[in-house]
Amino acid sequence: MDQPSPKQILEALLFAAEEPLGEAELQDHLGGEVHVADLLDELQRDYAARGVRLERQERAWAFRTAPEVAPYLKRSRVQPKKLSRAALETLAIIAYHQPVTRAEIEALRGVAVGQGTLDILVEAGWVTPKGRREAPGRPVTWVTTQAFLDHFALASLDDLPRLDELEGASLFNPARGG
Amino acid sequence: MDQPSPKQILEALLFAAEEPLGEAELQDHLGGEVHVADLLDELQRDYAARGVRLERQERAWAFRTAPEVAPYLKRSRVQPKKLSRAALETLAIIAYHQPVTRAEIEALRGVAVGQGTLDILVEAGWVTPKGRREAPGRPVTWVTTQAFLDHFALASLDDLPRLDELEGASLFNPARGG
């Protein structure tokens, strides 16, 4: 049997895993002489036109089926539960304003955030408390996780459309309707 | 978004499937105009030199990591670990009283010494069984190793402070806790 190349090993490692693997971890695995970042880019290009893609999420990588194939895959898949509007908005606020305290989320939405709403997001693995704000009461601040990037196919938080651009969009354009 | 090709759909299906998929099943899914058998052969060729292979088992197909990569997929991690209280005490007794039997260690500590504790010290390379006590049952006696001296930066066992010297060094001050 041939000696496999580092790229083949990398490919197999990523393929075998269900969860994204960190670049540092992969570099550790393959040893110092291998330039993992280059190989990952190469692999990503190899798969660019295939039914499966190598996705980057900040410093982690994972194989995922291509989004455009999705409509043809639906075979008795259980539809995941839809997020409530409150949960989705809270998630968006955390994504855009992280690190953000519960009080700040409430100020933006103009309504109390139930602990249940945060619990749902924590349970999904998309947000996590991280650190405290150096302010009276030292409130906990919330941030999004790696799993959030993975779930919403974001290579980084910069992939989110900019809020000020959204503010400028024709929000109250009559065409959008009420 | 582009319309995905039947081959891309096939690839994604096989990737996301929780079990090997039968050819007939795949043919059903992709519809009559598509020649699934040919596409499967094509896919198999695409992956022939990669870290992942498309394997046929009987009449079912599944992606699998390449067999020659398997030895390189094992990951090993070195994890620094602190010795437990029991292991520290046992090590200290062996250092000061060597050669010493397990029964003697237990008598000094006032509690039983689990084999696990000795195993950890052996694994760390700091103690080793050496010789036997000429007593009923001829129990094994334990001594420290060169690696023990190296780890604790001791030139020799004589460098270990005597008990009365330790008493003076306020190391036994109860305020230090423990």
Added chain:
Amino acid sequence: MSDPAADPSTFVVDLDGFEGPLDLLLELARAQKVDLARISILALAEQFLAYLRRVQARQLQIAAEYLVMAAWLAYLKSQLLLPPAEREMEDAEAAAEDLTDRLRRLEALRLAAEMLQARPQLGVARFARGLPEPVEVTVTPLWRAGLGELFVAYGQVMRRGKPLRMTMPARRLVSVEAALQRLSQLLTGHDWRELRTFLPEDLGEPLLRRSAIASGLIASLELAKQGQIELQQTAPFGPIMIRRRSS
């Protein structure tokens, strides 16, 4: 939901559908069908108040945050209608602008949330490997210990060998049983008397005295529970009065 008494052009929705007063304001603003920059806060305040009045007329519960917003909007409206010289509010226009900004920010976030939801989500539009192959991970522990810890451990072992002797002096305390007996015997009449007067008098030692008070109190509670006596204390830390219950 239609309300025949209401102006048919006004917006009528169920309050339950809203995520708080800002959300309701946003919905009302949308109904104005103009750019948010040109929205009339005055009209918006009027609509908000009218809306709440209609909800109140149906005798539905209104959450506090809506009422707070309504009060603030009513105040803001009154200030905006006054000539600047007569206003109590320093900057009514600025307050109105702040509200516009908040609405615009919320609308942008709402749009962002929609866009987030529209992304190809994992398990919906993208899938992970269905048959993950477990990769063996071997963990090699690297044991660490310091010389100091070693010495401390040794010292503690060796000290453990010489056990310390400790003696606990026997203490004289008043038991609850004794207090019960004393109280039952001494409490005869039906007049209120202070619990303290039933304590034994020959208690020199403070600890013994405190134990007598404590067991006396427990004994009185026990007797009250049994229905034999009544207890009364008119103020915190005030004297505790007891008397035998008249049968």
